[in-house]
Amino acid sequence: xxxxxxxxNGIAARLPRLLEWLQDAKPDVACLQEVKCLDERxxxxxIEATGYHVLVHGQKGFNGVAILSRTPATEVQRxxxxxxxxxxxxxxxxxxxxxxxxxxxxxxxxxxPGPKFDYKLAWLKRxxxxxAALLADxxxxxxxxxxNVAPEDRDVFSxxxxxxxxxxxxxxxxxxxxxxxxxWTEALRAVHPADDHxxxxxxxxxxxxxxxxxxxxxxxxxxxxxxxxxxxxxxxxDARAKEKASDHAPVWIEIA
DNA sequence: ATGCCCGGAACGTCCGGA
Numbered sequence: 208x209x210x211x212x213x214x215x216n217g218i219a220a221r222l223p224r225l226l227e228w229l230q231d232a233k234p235d236v237a238c239l240q241e242v243k244c245l246d247e248r249x250x251x252x253x254i255e256a257t258g259y260h261v262l263v264h265g266q267k268g269f270n271g272v273a274i275l276s277r278t279p280a281t282e283v284q285r286x287x288x289x290x291x292x293x294x295x296x297x298x299x300x301x302x303x304x305x306x307x308x309x310x311x312x313x314x315x316x317x318x319x320p321g322p323k324f325d326y327k328l329a330w331l332k333r334x335x336x337x338x339a340a341l342l343a344d345x346x347x348x349x350x351x352x353x354x355n356v357a358p359e360d361r362d363v364f365s366x367x368x369x370x371x372x373x374x375x376x377x378x379x380x381x382x383x384x385x386x387x388x389x390x391w392t393e394a395l396r397a398v399h400p401a402d403d404h405x406x407x408x409x410x411x412x413x414x415x416x417x418x419x420x421x422x423x424x425x426x427x428x429x430x431x432x433x434x435x436x437x438x439x440x441x442x443x444x445d446a447r448a449k450e451k452a453s454d455h456a457p458v459w460i461e462i463a
Numbered sequence: 464a465t466g467c468c469c470g471g472a473a474c475g476t477c478c479g480g481a
Contacts (some may be wrong), residue, residue, distance in 0.1 A: 216480085217470045237479085242481085243471065268471055269479060315481060355481070376479060380470075410481065411468035422481075 208304065210236045210463045211443075212351040212425055214408075218242040218271075220455055228446050228457060229257050234278050236257055236303050237311035237457075240353045242271035249273065250366035262461070266296035272310040272352070276303045283307065289333035306433070306462075307341060311352030311401070316373030324373050327355070331382035337453060338386050342430060350391070350428040353408075353455065356383040358393075361403045362423035364415075374424060392434035394402035394460045395442070407442055408455045425458045436463040 211234040215221040223294030229237065237259070239248040242249060244265050260279045264286065265271040273279055273391040282299040287298035311334070334350075341348045350443070356379045357363045369375050387393060399405050406421025415421065429437060438461040447456040 220470055241470090315479080317479090317481065357481095369481085372481065408481075412481095413467055415468095436469080 208236075209234045209379070210308065210349055210351065210427075210462065211457050211459040211461055212238045212240070212310070212353075212427065213398070213457040214240040214241075214353040214425065214453060215453065216241050218244055218249060218452040220451070222253060224446065224449060224451060226253065226299055227445070228276070229254070232310065232443060232457065232459065233381050234459060236308055238308065239273040239275065240271075240272055240310060240312035243269055243404075244271060248295060251282070257296075262299060262301055262410050264296045264299040269358055270296045270312060272296060272299045274299055274301050274308060274310050276301075278304055280308075285449045287330065287337060287453050289336060290329070293330075305347065307346045307348040309348075310369070311354065312386070313352060313353060313355045315355050316379065317364075317377060319371070319373040320431055321332050324376075327373060331379070335382070335386050335389075338391065338428070339389055342389055343398040345432070346430070348430040348438075349397070349431040349433060349460075351426065353424060354383060354426045355424055356380060357422050357424050358396075362405065364406070364420040364422065369422075374422065386428065390431055391428040392431070392437070394429050394434070394437055394440045395423070395458060397437065398440040399435070405442070409447060411454050418443075425455060427458065427460050430458075433462060437461075438463055
């Protein structure tokens, strides 16, 4: 079973790239982030025509997550529990072929310090609670998406350039690590433990892509039973090299 | 010290992104 996560940075702007990537990479499940549209504006028919079922939790203008699957998915949770006042569309969870899969778009948190950073840290705490409940259920689970956290210095092209960014702050990393420490395995790092240029995002600005100035911020958290089934993981860098590409590359895992 | 480059909303620039 191949599962991918892809921050598309606007489904309307990315649809041709997304469709060709689906036909090329052929994931069984694709979790999308930053679709940036209302549910009714999501191009479901185009995606269904390529052989995928669609679950979408959208929002006008920004945020928005989706789960595409070759076999039908059963929706479990729309929106991250724990704050009735949070109306951002950043979390969608479904069952596909006996695997629980969440598509996650964690808040960016910039500028920091400030209310947006506070929201990010609060969101991470809520995700920690959800992750603990999922582990307690002992269902094979994947929590994948754009976490907007670069876990270690080596996941960042330049700590000098990024020193004040919310993505690398000790509080962001500690909150992410607290989730991992429940017993989750991050699949991409697990498969590539020694790669010091293991990136999933390259800013559009300042020639970041051609000089490989990237960040590793898209992650696959696997529950213990699923981590035992991990075969391979990788980054589809070819997708980032194309014209009209997203600033994120798709990331994928292969599960036995 | 700041902007660089994008998408979306909207139609003039601003917000959000990371």
